[in-house]
Amino acid sequence: MSVMSAQTRPVTRNWGLVRGILWTALGLAAVVAMIMDLGLSPKGMAAGFGKLGQFLAAMVPPSDGGDFSRILAALIETLAMALAGTCLGVLAAIPLGIIGAKNVVRNPVFHFIYRRGLDIFRGVPALVWALIFVAAFGLGPFGGVLALAAADIPSLSKLFAEALENGDPGPVEGVRAAGVSPLLELRFGLAPQMAPIMASQCLYFLESNFRNAAVLGIVGAGGIGFELEERIRVFAFDQVAFIILLYIVAVSLLDTASAWLRRTLR
């Protein structure tokens, strides 16, 4: 009976099984090789998690360390950096996005190279930009704001360019048919289409910049990151927990406000 069922089984199914096992084995081997190469040892892990447990235990109860006003000021500075960085990024991305739109600059070679160029720098984290800007322009939020803008510009430009490309030409042609100046064409034909899309993207970037801005202080670029790093360095984990909790509350407040604004603007 069992022989029968084995024979009636489709052959392709077995090949799939073999292939699946091979890929799984290959993947496992790669994972093991990478673990060995990075030197992730169970012993080191155990010691680390032991210490982490102590840190977590030290986090309760959270305490502001008697310096609540300073933490709050740093948090406000973080928000200010996020706002300013997003604003600068948007201001720079508008012309860059217009240049990158297929229906503005029609040369396909330029378009390809330009958009790929934007893609290449899309992945660079804000902290990497902050490191060099702080070295160039000194400690403080100035470098941080620049870094946030620099990290946003490639993706924002791409989004704006795509929004322009996907814009409906109908309203623009309609306004043009009324015989108005090119400026009014933009104002009444294109702007009503673009503004809600762009505004909602700006708000998304503001949210993500608030998260990015929180770490820039690590390299001296201002904001709450500095307070965090300082307290982690001296193992003041009750204060670390306080800052993190306050930060989580701030993030959810900002996200709620931004979601409300997005709904209102739509």
Added chain:
Amino acid sequence: MSPDNAIADFEAARRRQLRRQWLKSGAGLLIASLLLAAAFHQSQFFTADIGGDPARRILDFLTRLVPDLRGEVLFRGTDTPGSLSAWFYDLPRWLDAIRETVEMAALATVFGAIGATLASFLCARNLMPWAPVRFVVRRALEVIRTLPDLVLALILVAAFGAGPTAGVIALTVSTVGSLGKLFAEINEEVDPRQLEALDAAGAGLLTRIRFGLIPQVLPNYASYSLLRLEGNVAAAGALGIVGAGGIGLELQRAITYTEFSTYLAILLLLVSVIFVIDLTSEAIRHRLILSQDREP
């Protein structure tokens, strides 16, 4: 009512509405500009002392950033100033660090995807009937998503010491946070009929998951994981700055010696690796989506 009156009424109503619109957008604009002004003031953007005349400082920065390359000696050895290999003078070591970065990202994506799969089963409405568990897991994932991976890395470096271990764990945790939510959404959109059919055939829970769930969700899981891998490589590039292993350490070193052109060289190396990984993963993702579409 005479026609004159109707026109006057209409005009008045229109003026009122226009005025209301103007007031509304004016108030919005005023609030927005006040907020922005406060933000620029608070971040001292225009008042910060960046060491003298801003234009000169920026020019100075750019001249130090751009390497001093000379055409006639471009392909000479490392000892010749002005050659490409003098610019990339520590290439083997940087490539080593970039390999470490990519490995950290890959491992974190694998571990994170496994963790996210478990978490997503616990918070999908159609798989986890018990609401309190769903609630707790979802909130936990939300909290993880709020925390930047570099903050996690800072704490983990304090616990695990400097090195890639802390980086891998930090990235794994944040990957669980983001993929867990996406996977749960995929799980909730699963076609229940295949699960019901297996249930009717008397299959156990594991068999139901294996034949009713996995074939439906795996392509989407894989595609999101690849997307996350792209993000993780970029994120891993910054982890070394806080001591969590990878190329960030070399970036930090270049800054310590204020070698801005070296920094640019490493950055270019990093972005090209990220770019190649993005292209590869994009190609695989398109194939995954296509193969999924071909199935009925």
